[in-house]
Amino acid sequence: MTDLIRGLALLNVAELVSGLGGDPDALMRSHGVDPGAAGDYDTFLPYSSVAAVIGDAAQELDCPDFGMRLARRQGIQMLGPVAVIIRNAETVAAAIDGVSRCLHHLAPPDSTELIREPHAAIFTFSTNLRRLAHRDQMVEKGLGIAMDAFRLMLGESFVPLRVELQHRRIAPMASYREMFGCPIEFEREVNSIHLPPHSLNQSIRGRDAAALALAENYLAGLRPDLAVADHVRGMTQRLLVVNHADLVAVARAMSLHPRVLQRKLAESGTSFEEILDDVRRDMAWDLSATGIQISQIATMLGYSETSSYTRACRRWYGESPRQLRARRRGVPGSAHARPS
Template sequence: MTRARVRLGDLSVGFVQPLGDALLALGHDPRPLLLRYGLDEKRLTEPGARLSIPRYMHLGHAAIALCGEPGLGLHMGRLSRLAQAGLAGVTAAQAPTLGEAARTLLRFEPLYAANYRGQSSFHEDGQGAWLRFYSISPYNHYNRFVVDSLLAGWLAQLGALAGRPVQAERLEIEFDAPDYAEQYQSLCNGPVQFAAGGNQLRLDAATLALANPQHCPSTWQHLLQLCEAELAQRTRVRGLGERIVHLLGPLLNGGREPDLEEVAQHLHLPTWTLRRKLAEEGTRFRDLLNDTRRDLAEAYIRDTELAFGEIAYLLGFASAEAFQRAFKRWSGLTPGEYRRRQRLAG
């Protein structure tokens, strides 16, 4: 069976625009930096162009180093617009209410961004709703700005629809309070909680019910149909093995590895049925798990600056030593040797 290589993910080049706008607002010309990353005008205007997540994180880190503003992600979020999320953003901009706009933007996230770690989600109850961005821990100078820009961006984009600023009722951030923690306060009408269990913001029912004056019912329905069709095309998978590979990302975390029973529950299949169907495809769960771990390990070592202990955590190993032994078995090299070779080759 031919196996597709696992990638960490990518996102629309539209996300580069608020980064450039934020640098410009802070007094820095973004063009030399963007050109260094191959993001010339032709690339930025290419329909459907995507940027790998590791490259985006390196770009963000370089932008922060250029302007000296560690809270650059918050500036980016405030300058972001729904259209930068492509078809999903344009569709959200036609929703009848802010709540439907938020639901639409997060539901169709795979159209403009894909991350092996998970997908953002919208959870509504009688008093309001949570907008959740999945965990991308462990956090460092390369990825905190991603959380900042997404959460601040959701509020700015919804505020643009409402024609007035929108604040979160509650704001929870997974990492510890950074040096620029006071900059978050304008996003929330209460204390911001750092070192929380996840990255999420809460909007109250009154905010969700705010009408979108630009809403056109027929255009809204037409755009929804286009989004559904494109989502079905993008999420189409060839077989059970590939479905399992897509499931493993969020499950591989925290020093533990998922087992066959856990995956079977997510697929709503009896364990014996899952084992039999995989055998019919010519593979086993253990093979899929090892192949996925190996591909992700190579990508993390090659494309990020994560320490090997952090990579071990992300791949569900009990210790850095267990990860290093497994990687040596897979590749014949230690993680350090593999990273040095990739740096020399690059």
């Protein structure tokens, strides 16, 4: 996974840290970040370093809702040219589609998706770096910025049906109510904002079709190979949850023909099959630590037969699924190191 994000991710961090009594320059330098790069669109920074700056600020300054506070200060300004798409798309649904297609130009590990259901439209956000420290703060910042976008498109009084977060609660409930204004559920399957279905068709007032075309043309010319494999990995991981992680489904979600997607991946030195296998291996490692049934893990990885998962597990880790689960759960007599 490409561990990169544009310097815009740290827009207004210095002001917020200073306002809380901290030293923003020292904080950023302690994680190898040049303070001059904070807020700079043209600079790429290590995603893990940006997350460390935000997470450590939350801990050191006793501000558990730091990510959400930063989101309120940044708003969609943090999205650079992607914000132009939000302001000028024809409808809310078109704006979400534009963000999903172009977000990887700003933050390759991040991805969004729109899931349509009979009684809700579900906007999802994920950060796909493996074992990222302070993922919770980055997710809350990301969904906070999404709320700014929705209120821009749907009106300042917009309130979602509900918000779901994968992590446990890290801030006072009052902070979540202030940010989202709706019921919040923690430790859920995906990070998501649930919207009324009719909101997707709402037209965006004051849109400028020419500005939209300029922004899309600009983004289309930005290193298209920068994150195609990373984007496919994130999309595959999310589609596995609903058992639709095949080449055709991933290509459709990325608005590409399957052959075009395979060619782009080949140019990046990989293939869809390799990415799918890699995603399954990492998910098996994480799921085995939960103690859920082997058959459930096999299903969550998209295998129709448990025996297929068993063969894959032996190929990845040199042991059976039960042995892997025992080792991950710290059963006495099991090794704890992850095989290379």
